[in-house]
Amino acid sequence: MAQPNVLRPDEIRDALTEHNKLRARDLAKNLGISEAQILAAQTGAGVTRINANPDMIMTQVPSFGEVMALTRNEWCVHERVGAYGNYHSGAHASMILADEIDLRIFRSHWMHAFAVEKESEAGTKRSLQVFDAAGDSIHKIHLRAESDIQGWDAAVTALATGEVSQTLEVTDRLVAEPAKTNPEKRDILLKEWDLMTDTHQFMRLTAKLKMNRLGAYRIAGKPYARALAPSSVQDMLTQVQTSGAEVMVFVGNRGCIQIHSGPIEKLVTMGQWENVMDPRFNLHLRADHVAEVWAVEKPTQRGPARSFEAFDAEGSLVFQVFPLAKEGRDNRDVWRSILESLPEADVMEPAE
Structure with missing residues (x-):
């Protein structure tokens, strides 16, 4: 069942301003919404809605050069520096088989995606962020100081959906399957x-x-x-x-x-x-x-x-x-x- 935002976009942005030191994932948990809904509320203000199809994303990101890839679950975060490449598409599972970035991608869960530009004391931080139907993080690609900004600009243009809504409907989070034995x-x-x-x-x-x-x-x-x-x-x-x-x-x-x-x-x-x-x-x-x-x-x-x-x-x-x-x-x-x-x-x- 799809769940609408429980907060208005302006209320989410106010919470972001008030808790600007808090990580988006932690703020989302405190607000009772998803991390993807926090990004959606910022659409048009440093956030661009992009196509979540991994075939489209993974044909663009090699142009960034060296980046940091991030994949996580509830209790573990995996971060790897390297360049994307050698993408193999598949109907169920796809793969990145580069020297340092090594991924297995299950495309049916790639539902929402955003290009994010955020100002910080160290300069502009840029990332592509992908989420599942519940709005939980699937994969993030963070640019580094040496990444190619022209490649980033071209990728955002190519991937942008044109969607400007600042709300996002998400589904209920799937419950983990306990040990199933016979x-x-x-x-x-x-x-x-x-x-x-x-x-x-x-x-x-x-x-x-x-x-x-x-x-x-x-x-x-x-x-x-x-x-x-x-x-x-x-x-x-x-x-x-x-x-x-x-x-x-x-x-x-x-x-x-x-x-x-x-x-x-x-x-x-x-x-x-x-x-x-x-x-x-x-x-x-x-x-x-x-x-x-x-x-x-x-x-x-x-x-x-x-x-x-x-x-x-x-x-x-x-x-x-x-x-x-x-x-x-x-x-x-x-x-x-x-x-x-x-x-x-x-x-x-x-x-x-």
Whole structure:
């Protein structure tokens, strides 16, 4: 069901002025509206409504040069510096496969988009921001000092819809699916798990058995899935940092998954946030909202794929980590040692 703005555009702009130090996401939560509705209220005043079709957006953004890509969910923010390119469109899922910007795009959730120019003490900040039907953030592209402004101007002109309304109707937010399991199908799950040749086959397998990812982990048991203590998040990050291992860090939402491939160099704890603060990769994680962690092993044609997967209390995936296993950069052995050293959870015995 579509939900109109509960505040008038001028009331939203007044709140922005009064709370100008507050992040838009936090202000939206305080006001009981969505982040996209805050931007819509500023249409014509530094904000331009643009086409949300990823095919159109991703053909324009390579002209920006180096930017910062941002994808987040409720408890984790993934930021990566690089240039967009090598876009592959698909009916269901599309991809950016550039050297540093690595995305999986699920186009049905790309519903609203804006080009934003905001004045600050450091100058004009420019970004493209994409939101889902509920007005929640899907993906953001932030220009940097070295980005191409002419490319930006041309892209905004090409993408602009001409829509000038300062209101935006959004749908109700989709509720996270809790762990969905089927203990009676455990034998079938494990038999077909053993036959997998690619990790992407796992989601089709669980759907066929009327389970989901977390539900399957809960009944699989070792060596398929090993429940780890939630505190192992900090331990894992620290060991990746100190070992120099190169890993792939996945953070996503319903509309986009963003991947960092490389080492983790600088870890910083700031209040409730655990942070990676590297020059070209930042991760901001509310580790206190990680409720379950699993070390998972799936067979592939290249050998076992071992992952570290963290979930919140509602069953939503917060982030995943895999080893980088490219030719000449094979980190699978050190990653396996890291996973094996992590403490197990006190509970989570497999169901019979």
